[in-house]
Amino acid sequence: MLYTKNGSIPKPETDGTEGWLEVPMPPEAPEGKEVVWLNWEWVVRDPKPVDRDGYRWKWNHDQMQWIEYALPQTIVSELPTDPLPALTSADVVALTSEQIGAL
Amino acid sequence: MGLLSTFGAASGRAFGLTRLSAAIKDAYFNLTTLLLPGNGTNGAQNNTFLDSSTNNFTITRNGNTTQGTFSPFSQTGWSNYFDASSYLNVGTTRFLDASAWTVEMWVNTTSTANSVTLAAQYVAGGGGFAQRTVLGINNSSGTVYIFQGGTAQSGTTNVADGRWHHIAFVLSAGTVKAYVDGINEATFSSFGSPTAVTTTFFYDSANSSSYFLGYASNLRVTNTAVYTANFTVPTSPLTAITGTQLLTCQSNRFIDNSTNNYAITVNGTPSVQAFSPFAPTAAYSAATNGGSGYSDGTGDYLTIATNANLTLGSSDFTIELWWYPTAFNSDGEIFTMGSNAGTNRCYAMYSSGSNGTLAAFAGTGGSSWDIVSNLSMGTAIRNAWNHMAFTRSGTTFSTYLNGVRIATTTASGTLGSNALGVFANNSGTSAAPASYIGGARTIKGTALYTGTTYTIPTAPFTAVTNTNLLLNFTNAGITDATAKNDLETVGNAQISTTQSKWGGSSMYFDGTGDYLFQSGNSPQNALGTGDFTIEYWIYFSALSGSTASVILDYRPSSTAGAYPTMYINTSFKLVYEANSGTRITSSTSISTGTWYHVAFVRASGSTKMYLNGTNEGATYTDSTNYLGSSGRPIIAADGYTLGSQAMNGYIDDLRITKGYARYTANFTAPTAAFPVQ
Numbered sequence: 001m002l003y004t005k006n007g008s009i010p011k012p013e014t015d016g017t018e019g020w021l022e023v024p025m026p027p028e029a030p031e032g033k034e035v036v037w038l039n040w041e042w043v044v045r046d047p048k049p050v051d052r053d054g055y056r057w058k059w060n061h062d063q064m065q066w067i068e069y070a071l072p073q074t075i076v077s078e079l080p081t082d083p084l085p086a087l088t089s090a091d092v093v094a095l096t097s098e099q100i101g102a103l
Numbered sequence: 104m105g106l107l108s109t110f111g112a113a114s115g116r117a118f119g120l121t122r123l124s125a126a127i128k129d130a131y132f133n134l135t136t137l138l139l140p141g142n143g144t145n146g147a148q149n150n151t152f153l154d155s156s157t158n159n160f161t162i163t164r165n166g167n168t169t170q171g172t173f174s175p176f177s178q179t180g181w182s183n184y185f186d187a188s189s190y191l192n193v194g195t196t197r198f199l200d201a202s203a204w205t206v207e208m209w210v211n212t213t214s215t216a217n218s219v220t221l222a223a224q225y226v227a228g229g230g231g232f233a234q235r236t237v238l239g240i241n242n243s244s245g246t247v248y249i250f251q252g253g254t255a256q257s258g259t260t261n262v263a264d265g266r267w268h269h270i271a272f273v274l275s276a277g278t279v280k281a282y283v284d285g286i287n288e289a290t291f292s293s294f295g296s297p298t299a300v301t302t303t304f305f306y307d308s309a310n311s312s313s314y315f316l317g318y319a320s321n322l323r324v325t326n327t328a329v330y331t332a333n334f335t336v337p338t339s340p341l342t343a344i345t346g347t348q349l350l351t352c353q354s355n356r357f358i359d360n361s362t363n364n365y366a367i368t369v370n371g372t373p374s375v376q377a378f379s380p381f382a383p384t385a386a387y388s389a390a391t392n393g394g395s396g397y398s399d400g401t402g403d404y405l406t407i408a409t410n411a412n413l414t415l416g417s418s419d420f421t422i423e424l425w426w427y428p429t430a431f432n433s434d435g436e437i438f439t440m441g442s443n444a445g446t447n448r449c450y451a452m453y454s455s456g457s458n459g460t461l462a463a464f465a466g467t468g469g470s471s472w473d474i475v476s477n478l479s480m481g482t483a484i485r486n487a488w489n490h491m492a493f494t495r496s497g498t499t500f501s502t503y504l505n506g507v508r509i510a511t512t513t514a515s516g517t518l519g520s521n522a523l524g525v526f527a528n529n530s531g532t533s534a535a536p537a538s539y540i541g542g543a544r545t546i547k548g549t550a551l552y553t554g555t556t557y558t559i560p561t562a563p564f565t566a567v568t569n570t571n572l573l574l575n576f577t578n579a580g581i582t583d584a585t586a587k588n589d590l591e592t593v594g595n596a597q598i599s600t601t602q603s604k605w606g607g608s609s610m611y612f613d614g615t616g617d618y619l620f621q622s623g624n625s626p627q628n629a630l631g632t633g634d635f636t637i638e639y640w641i642y643f644s645a646l647s648g649s650t651a652s653v654i655l656d657y658r659p660s661s662t663a664g665a666y667p668t669m670y671i672n673t674s675f676k677l678v679y680e681a682n683s684g685t686r687i688t689s690s691t692s693i694s695t696g697t698w699y700h701v702a703f704v705r706a707s708g709s710t711k712m713y714l715n716g717t718n719e720g721a722t723y724t725d726s727t728n729y730l731g732s733s734g735r736p737i738i739a740a741d742g743y744t745l746g747s748q749a750m751n752g753y754i755d756d757l758r759i760t761k762g763y764a765r766y767t768a769n770f771t772a773p774t775a776a777f778p779v780q
Contacts, residue, residue, distance in 0.1 A: 008580065008598075011145050058167055060166065069402045
């Protein structure tokens with residue numbers, strides 16, 4: 001017998017706290033299949049297909065199948081470079097209008 | 104603070120643990136951007152969602168929907184993150200016209216590639232430099248400056264070091280003084296009235312490259328000179344003192360907490376972040392701070408099967424949730440019983456188009472919204488928490504956004520009964536854009552909000568009377584104690600009590616497709632150009648002489664460059680790789696069955712590796728501007744080829760500190776778990 005608490009992956013022992021529930025042993029995985037614990041049940045399924053760049057396979061539990069989705073890839077912090085002249089502390093006292101415009 | 108002692112290294116810099124009378128605190132917790140203590144129930148993942156109402160409905164997870172500690176009620180305080188196209192303004196309000204004022208805030212700057220603006224006023228129609236007024240940070244020196252009419256005065260401290268700095272500009276008697284961390288660094292005499300048309304914050308409308316890049320927290324503008332001499336910087340969030348005109352960048356959304364209660368205009372895509380200059384007042388607690396669920400908008404959603412106890416029928420009701428969208432790229436159903444386009448339309452909260460327009464619907468369960476159709480709920484703000492509510496009181500249906508009634512209508516009818524979808528409709532289509540939900544609740548029999556306004560909840564939802572569904576998203580097993588990140592436990596990544604360095608458990612990865620994936624909106628995961636410390640305890644069950652074991656990888660898919668990677672190579676050495684090259688290799692061979700403390704530290708442009716507190720390998724001269732990327736860092740597997748070269752073993756107490764080098768010389772490895780506050 002195995003035990004789960006709040007949906008955790010079933011283990012043969014508990015830690016003695018409240019909330020552990022008995023669950024059945026996992027079934028044997030047929031050739032080429034895998035057995036995983038998902039949504040409070042053992043699921044026999046095909047292994048996840050290999051992701052292509054820009055796509056990700058996701059398990060749809062309601063349909064019991066893998067579905068491939070296109071994913072956005074966002075670089076968070078690639079910053080632009082200021083094409084304008086740098087301003088040093090020595091420069092910033094009494095600038096001309098032209099210099100200020102270049103800031 | 105009741106400081107009693109400091110835990111430090113045997114040599115070198117203390118690692119920032121201070122013992123208080125009741126709890127051990129980390130003086131640099133406010134720079135800690137990820138902390139995974141690895142404590143929890145044996146076998147726990149982040150994949151099982153719970154209904155905390157008495158109904159205890161079974162919730163089905165589809166796709167990679169995950170949950171974690173990022174929530175509307177962060178214990179860490181708040182800031183706003185500004186990228187290269189973001190700024191705030193308050194209508195046409197001119198804050199700098201007064202004869203005395205103070206503009207103050209904390210900043211954590213990620214770049215000064217451009218001279219950046221913190222506050223500016225200028226003359227409409229390009230009226231010239233003479234009246235242009237800028238309070239900002241210089242691009243090359245990283246010092247603050249005051250500019251007006253062709254003249255500028257600069258400070259001396261480089262504030263662009265990845266750490267928090269308090270900056271104050273104070274006008275009194277025609278002179279502006281700039282203070283950095285309480286010290287007067289620049290004085291501008293003969294400051295004239297700007298006679299401008301508006302004030303912008305974090306951008307100068309007259310200078311297209313002057314966007315502030317980084318985090319700003321607790322921006323306060325007062326019409327008094329708050330500081331007249333050097334001062335001790337406040338250690339807690341600012342309050343609305345006498346004369347406060349604006350108080351913002353300190354909440355879970357873009358609001359003005361001054362009595363003016365100005366509407367903040369959000370330009371570009373700034374974001375609300377659980378990252379602040381302040382030490383938290385307490386450690387993260389699920390009950391106090393809550394959590395969130397996260398969907399990336401593609402195949403991630405939750406469902407609850409049809410149940411008579413779930414339906415709202417003809418009763419009074421309340422449907423409410425916190426929503427933090429990170430994109431507005433499509434129409435989508437956020438919380439729907441049935442589906443918007445189906446023949447089972449019961450109720451829906453819907454976001455449409457590219458601007459977050461919200462609406463509520465109610466139907467009897469047929470093919471039309473025959474009770475309430477498209478009742479406006481206002482417009483959600485991207486990258487901020489939005490509290491949304493839809494209520495029925497008798498025949499009156501009302502919508503609310505952030506405590507304000509948006510619309511009301513009168514109708515009758517019995518709402519239909521069907522399965523419920525969260526982050527999408529109940530068949531997984533019409534998905535909401537990438538977003539967090541920071542708690543959701545339905546109440547059958549009570550309209551919790553009936554007036555024109557209400558006080559927005561300041562704590563996680565609880566099962567008040569008549570609650571028939573309660574989602575608090577607090578059942579994650581692997582959680583971030585800084586409350587900044589929701590992590591996806593991919594494969595069988597789980598909590599394990601088999602091995603533990605501290606706390607009786609750790610994070611276990613079996614080497615076959617297990618890893619942690621970052622969700623959503625965490626720009627602080629980009630390490631930038633400043634100091635940093637990445638450290639963890641690690642225990643390998645197996646190592647391979649033919650395949651590397653990746654521990655932490657910031658690289659996006661198929662992209663190398665300015666991203667660090669840490670792994671054990673096929674010679675069993677610990678390696679630091681960056682900029683497409685091996686930079687540091689340990690002299691010690693790593694063995695299985697042993698706990699090691701590992702630290703990678705960049706201090707003033709030099710990155711070092713420490714193994715059990717001892718510096719190993721070369722020092723990498725490192726000026727890299729380390730970038731961030733969605734879903735990164737990957738923990739326990741490769742990011743370049745996602746999920747490959749997965750490690751087989753355990754990680755405990757993984758901590759990333761941005762902006763601070765915790766170790767600058769050999770040290771005694773930590774002798775206790777890291778503080779969680």
